[in-house]
Amino acid sequence: MSADPTQVLAFETDCHLFDGCGFPAPGLHSFLFEPLWGDADGNGLYFNKPMLLALLGSIIIVGFFWAAFARPKIVPGKLQMIAEAGYDFVRRGIVYETIGKKEGEKYVPLAVALFFFIWMMNLWSIIPVAQFPVTSIIAYPMILALIVYITWVALTFKRHGFVGFFKNVTGYDKTLGPVLPLSMTIEFFSNLLVRPFTHAVRLFANMFAGHTLLLLFTIAAWYMLNGIGIAYSGVSFVMVIIMTAFELFIQAVQAYVFVLLTCSYIQGALAEHH
Amino acid sequence: MNSALVFLAAEGEKENPLIPPWPEVVIGLIAFVIVFGFLAKKLLPTINKVLEERREAIEGGIEKAEAAQTEAQSVLEQYKAQLAEARHEAARLRQEAQEQGAALIAEMRAEGQRQREEIVAAGHAQIEADRKAAASALRQDVGKLATDLAGKLVGESLEDHARQSRVIDRFLDELDQKAEAAR
Numbered sequence: 165m166s167a168d169p170t171q172v173l174a175f176e177t178d179c180h181l182f183d184g185c186g187f188p189a190p191g192l193h194s195f196l197f198e199p200l201w202g203d204a205d206g207n208g209l210y211f212n213k214p215m216l217l218a219l220l221g222s223i224i225i226v227g228f229f230w231a232a233f234a235r236p237k238i239v240p241g242k243l244q245m246i247a248e249a250g251y252d253f254v255r256r257g258i259v260y261e262t263i264g265k266k267e268g269e270k271y272v273p274l275a276v277a278l279f280f281f282i283w284m285m286n287l288w289s290i291i292p293v294a295q296f297p298v299t300s301i302i303a304y305p306m307i308l309a310l311i312v313y314i315t316w317v318a319l320t321f322k323r324h325g326f327v328g329f330f331k332n333v334t335g336y337d338k339t340l341g342p343v344l345p346l347s348m349t350i351e352f353f354s355n356l357l358v359r360p361f362t363h364a365v366r367l368f369a370n371m372f373a374g375h376t377l378l379l380l381f382t383i384a385a386w387y388m389l390n391g392i393g394i395a396y397s398g399v400s401f402v403m404v405i406i407m408t409a410f411e412l413f414i415q416a417v418q419a420y421v422f423v424l425l426t427c428s429y430i431q432g433a434l435a436e437h438h
Numbered sequence: 439m440n441s442a443l444v445f446l447a448a449e450g451e452k453e454n455p456l457i458p459p460w461p462e463v464v465i466g467l468i469a470f471v472i473v474f475g476f477l478a479k480k481l482l483p484t485i486n487k488v489l490e491e492r493r494e495a496i497e498g499g500i501e502k503a504e505a506a507q508t509e510a511q512s513v514l515e516q517y518k519a520q521l522a523e524a525r526h527e528a529a530r531l532r533q534e535a536q537e538q539g540a541a542l543i544a545e546m547r548a549e550g551q552r553q554r555e556e557i558v559a560a561g562h563a564q565i566e567a568d569r570k571a572a573a574s575a576l577r578q579d580v581g582k583l584a585t586d587l588a589g590k591l592v593g594e595s596l597e598d599h600a601r602q603s604r605v606i607d608r609f610l611d612e613l614d615q616k617a618e619a620a621r
């Protein structure tokens with residue numbers, strides 16, 4: 165009856181409605197995996213499913229772009245055309261739009277790598293057998309946000325110097341008058357401390373919630389497959405399909421938002437302080 | 439549900455989804471660095487070069503097309519100018535031919551007129567000459583006839599009127615006979 169913390173598949177149980185067992189609701193335990201290798205308890209080395217998916221995902225992205233771009237042609241083939249469309253979308257649609265063509269060119273590789281990496285990690289959510297968004301483990305969004313944060317801080321220092329850095333992150337503006345100390349304090353916390361956190365958590369929470377919703381309807385569809393419950397099971401299954409389509413959309417949007425924010429932070433670092 | 443909470447409580451901080459386990463952070467970093475490294479160092483520079491080449495190729499193509507178009511335009515204008523010139527020339531020639539034709543006709547008409555006048559004049563001269571010849575011949579004949587008649591009249595002596603008239607009648611008869619014989 166008790167939910168096994170490491171149980172990740174709804175079908176690992178034969179529990180159905182009216183069988184006298186409770187609904188095995190998805191929860192935090194749905195995001196914990198028994199290590200495939202090693203031991204998680206000893207804080208030692210281990211290797212689990214999200215790690216495998218992360219590495220596999222990065223190999224898929226590199227493989228895709230290698231196939232498309234390694235021997236590029238002036239008149240592109242189908243694969244190259246698709247990859248170019250994706251590349252162009254990030255380069256023109258995000259980087260040039262926010263940072264500008266001249267300054268932005270340097271950050272195109274970072275933006276492209278971030279976008280396709282995050283998208284792939286999100287996509288695992290609806291890929292059969294994998295069916296788990298790697299970005300719903302906080303470690304992955306966090307390390308990406310940290311990379312962006314370090315880039316941003318280093319860039320601001322380089323561009324504005326030590327005093328300029330603080331003026332930049334605190335939004336120093338003499339015309340604010342007596343409100344200035346308050347505004348500077350808020351800006352300082354907002355930019356330097358809260359921003360990397362929200363940057364990571366925005367992606368994490370969206371994927372976490374999306375996966376939980378999918379799990380909820382999937383498990384419900386299986387659980388209610390008994391007696392009168394079959395009708396409800398059908399509804400739940402339809403919801404699974406709808407939510408899968410919705411997740412497909414959200415996954416792309418979250419990757420886009422993460423990269424857009426990255427570019428907007430970099431743009432802020434490059435901007436002259438007033 | 440309850441059991442999950444119990445489990446959470448038991449596991450404490452370890453279950454907090456916002457505390458990242460470090461092995462996963464390391465794997466995440468490695469995974470991202472793989473993607474970033476390949477894209478930034480190898481694949482994006484390669485594709486950028488090709489995109490640049492393609493842009494140049496397209497712009498070169500556009501320039502070529504523009505040059506061709508300009509040339510075509512100039513050739514067309516040249517042709518148009520030539521055509522207009524040719525038309526003008528043709529019109530000029532036609533005009534000239536018309537003028538020449540008119541002159542020729544006028545000349546011929548003048549010539550014809552002159553010839554006609556010549557012929558008419560010649561005819562007139564001929565008629566005049568014939569008339570003169572006829573007149574002179576007639577005069578001679580009339581004179582001779584008059585002399586003959588006078589001689590006859592004188593020769594017969596003018597005895598009587600009757601005789602006289604007979605002589606005249608005879609003369610006239612002779613004349614008739616002559617005319618008959620001449621016919």
